[in-house]
Amino acid sequence: MVTWALLILGMVLKYSGVSEAFVPVFGTIHGVVFLSYCVVTVFVWVNQKWSFGRGVLGLVSAIIPFATLPFERSMLRKGLLEGGWRLAPGGDAPQGFVENVQAWCLRRPLLAILAGIVFVAVLASVLIMLGPPIPKG
Template sequence: MSPQSLFRRVAIAEAVTWALLLIGMFLKYVTRTTELGVRIFGMAHGVVFIAYCLAVLFVAVNQRWSARIVLLGLVSAVPPFMTVWFDRYAERRGLLAGGWRLVAGGETPRSAPERVQAWMLRRPGLAVVVAVVAVAALTGLALAVGPPVPAKS
């Protein structure tokens, strides 16, 4: 799987979960029929949101994105469907071109993030486990912190 295909899959998944969450919100707040959609799709969207943010960081290391591009990629997860826009934007500018440069026999890692990425690329099965654990841990942290609370007036 190339950086582009990994990024595209996660970007589309993030947009799909946004759509499902919006449907759930419509059912909860407009038709007042059920809260189930928000509970289920809200959790799914939260998990995929975190996975998307991690994918941005992982691909950014490989592609040597500037801090500005990384920030744009991360911020694109906030408005609905903007991850798909960012994917197209990055593709048009060649920001997703090429393969994984730190695979075995590839470039030598020069920084801590590159060493982590090289380790993961050389052990794909274990990398999937690490990624799932990272998403689960960050999701657990987000659940522990809870939603933002509006200021009392």
């Protein structure tokens, strides 16, 4: 949520003629946090066995400014964020590719965190090279 506020502040400063310098900085920070939120949402989606619609809603909530807060509060109220990691060592046996990836991450958390950071950094770099979603002009 903080990154949404920073990005919006940067756009207000840009379009009010104060300075354009903040949008690239705040936009990059927001983009990295957005991608990280999406990775974590998918991780929780798999762990909690959310329905397809609920998981997609979690991802879509990251697109709408400040919508992650009501989404997360709703999931808490419904008890859909409770419990430990079911695929952790000694837990449920993974079923399928996605659960096997999650089980691997839970068995090797430091390596998984490093892989997640690399994944988000590479994806963010590619998106930065592609440019803004709305072309200038």
